[in-house]
Amino acid sequence: xxxxxxxxxLVEEYRPLVKETDVPTVKTKLDAKEDFILIDVRxxxxxxxxxxxxxxxxxxxxxxxxxxxxxxxxSAPIILYCGGGFRSVLSAYSLQKMGYTNVISMDGGVxxxxxxxxxxxx
Numbered sequence: 001x002x003x004x005x006x007x008x009x010l011v012e013e014y015r016p017l018v019k020e021t022d023v024p025t026v027k028t029k030l031d032a033k034e035d036f037i038l039i040d041v042r043x044x045x046x047x048x049x050x051x052x053x054x055x056x057x058x059x060x061x062x063x064x065x066x067x068x069x070x071x072x073x074x075s076a077p078i079i080l081y082c083g084g085g086f087r088s089v090l091s092a093y094s095l096q097k098m099g100y101t102n103v104i105s106m107d108g109g110v111x112x113x114x115x116x117x118x119x120x121x122x
Contacts, residue, residue: 021107042082079104
């Protein structure tokens with residue numbers, strides 16, 4: 001997908017302000033059954049085509065509205081992902097502004113997950 005310049009500028013402005021991790025690290029955490037909340041911030045149609053194991057769906061459009069009832073503990077470890085690692089940066093920044101202290105964006109998103117040969121659940 002070709003992203004617009006202003007969108008990319010916004011992501012790059014926020015990227016240094018959020019923690020990021022990579023796909024292999026998330027896979028290792030999942031395989032080790034580490035305790036964290038994995039949130040897919042993609043749109044409904046993207047989610048329905050497949051998502052990471054154990055993920056919950058809270059799209060970019062509603063995460064700020066619904067996060068407090070879904071994850072009331074603001075220090076809970078949360079990893080966010082999207083299609084390529086852009087929307088998850090924006091979502092991580094928003095959650096930090098809301099007081100969440102342990103939020104990480106997965107760089108590369110689903111695209112990189114699949115490039116590593118990992119499977120999605122439907």
